[in-house]
Amino acid sequence: MVMELSARSRQILEAIVEDYIATAEPVGSSAVARRHAMTLSSATVRNVMANLEEMGLLTSPHTSAGRIPTEKAYRFYVDSLVALRQVSRDEKRQIVSHCRQAGIGMSGILKETSRTLSQLSNYMGIVVAPSFTADVFRHIEFIRIGHCKILAILVSSKGALQNRLIDTDDDYASEELIRMGNYLNERMQGLTITQVRELILEEMTSEKARYDQLLSRALKISEQAVRVEGDEIFVEGQARILDQPEFSDAGRMKEIYQAFEQKGLLVQLLSRCMTAEGVQIYIGSETSLSQSAGISLITSRFVTSSNTIGMLGVIGPTRMGYSSVIPIVDYTARMVSKLLSEV
Amino acid sequence: MVMELSARSRQILEAIVEDYIATAEPVGSSAVARRHAMTLSSATVRNVMANLEEMGLLTSPHTSAGRIPTEKAYRFYVDSLVALRQVSRDEKRQIVSHCRQAGIGMSGILKETSRTLSQLSNYMGIVVAPSFTADVFRHIEFIRIGHCKILAILVSSKGALQNRLIDTDDDYASEELIRMGNYLNERMQGLTITQVRELILEEMTSEKARYDQLLSRALKISEQAVRVEGDEIFVEGQARILDQPEFSDAGRMKEIYQAFEQKGLLVQLLSRCMTAEGVQIYIGSETSLSQSAGISLITSRFVTSSNTIGMLGVIGPTRMGYSSVIPIVDYTARMVSKLLSEV
DNA sequence: GTTAGCACTCACATCTGACGAGTGCTATTT
């Protein structure tokens, strides 16, 4: 939406948003005039503020209080006003060193990342590990590694792989396993992992499988191999939400916590952002969390060496320090991508 | 501690504890007399209550309020008064069916269990997956499964195993891997997994490893193989804490959440309970959580098919529904043990 | 030993009025 606002109005709006972000108190006309050393009197500011209110950018909680920004105002602020801070040397150091100290496993790195995000932003850090259920199936292989023990290796078209140790009831000969692999590799070409799984489940109940013992056993093992564990998701710093004065009352908070306990909800929320590159910002109702009143979300995606995509970001109040959090999220996403592609 | 209390005093104490658990309000003498249909007047009850207060079992928040039980009273209640409820048919059904629907992986089962615990108790459910770092090392084996890809299988004396796929810089021949395995199996006999890891790290920096390239490479791979991921811990139902009126103020709650965010703290807390069998109960300061004011913990341990031990339980306010939660925790631990030993 | 009665305490809710931050309007200045 294009806003035609005079330079002065924009400046005042910016001042109000930033003041409110800093203090969480409705800001009055004189505060703006004073704190921003403008050459304007409070009365003038008042007139401008009345305008802004009319345009839906400000509201007053009651007649004799200052004004607070609406979601629309935050949107406008983020889109055209905010002066992004640089990520400080120290913050960069923290991001990188925390990642490194986590050791190898991707889980470790991501977990540490969510903690870092939370620490640097003072809000809630969140990271969703890449999942490859949507990737296209490329190759599966079964390797016998002991009595009744099979290793299944599943490769996606993007090169991501998942391996799984399977205990079976019977012992399988290596040749049989190879035949099984060939069968699957032929049949499942071009499907996504999710589709492969569905197809296998379907065939397991089919007529043919009921009479073909070999097939039936093969399917049973394959099913285990393509079973994908639920999306890994790391949330850190939930307690920091309690620092925010707007959530200091118990009822509000409970809503929010309950919402977040459904991690599925978060995944859903974040996977929406997967498609776009760069930092994405969702303000208040834009998050489409039902209980979202007053919640904002800043995310960016990262990529792994195998080109799978994950999301990381920060959840905080609408009244969030956008100018510093946006660059942090951006930088962190870049660093995580870099780090994961090195592995 | 042996308490000599008349039957009447015990009855009254029980009534007070249960009333307080139900209402979270200080209970007065008349409430006891009325609600428990005793043949006593409130005045008599008052005398008894005065006694109980003297013995350190009750306190009054202020002169003209009812009385509330002290930790000591809860302890006494749990030890000798509480009438444990039966686990209802429906609850049993829920526990079992939730476990089963979670599918195979242990993680899945345990996660679902923590959720069930939370649902049934209406407090916070918590499960710590068994870790085998304390187990004794028995056997390690490296299998080459592809170019620069090795599968390491680590077996503990209790039969628990961990497998890990390792990407290496160089390609290793199968014979070399076998030699490496033999070397380790010989040297590490009788040590715990933790000790094995320490020994390997130590040797990596030793003189010998610096000049013996083969050894150095072997150690590097072994180190990855015995690296154990942090204890898995599942916490569910954190939001339910907010239901408890005693935590409805923001400051209290923040403390608690911050305490729980250090999952390490929880692990430490729970691993203390590992040694004893059966249901363990920690009331208030007995939990030795510094911020524990008003927190109680009911846990029990469970065992897997490989004899490793995990913990599960419920965290709630001291003012917890012991009579129903204790049996639930007990039953759940039994069921999880049974389920995991079937796998 | 039990109970009724009574004076006493104290948290809590409700009311009140003073205060002040902030507004909108209007008349005045630039």
Next chain:
DNA sequence: AAATAGCACTCGTCAGATGTGAGTGCTAAC
């Protein structure tokens, strides 16, 4: 015409005053 000073008005907040009632401890009677 835009900016400002002045002023009356609104309304939330805070502090003190007051009443209410639940609950107690004590004493005297049963």
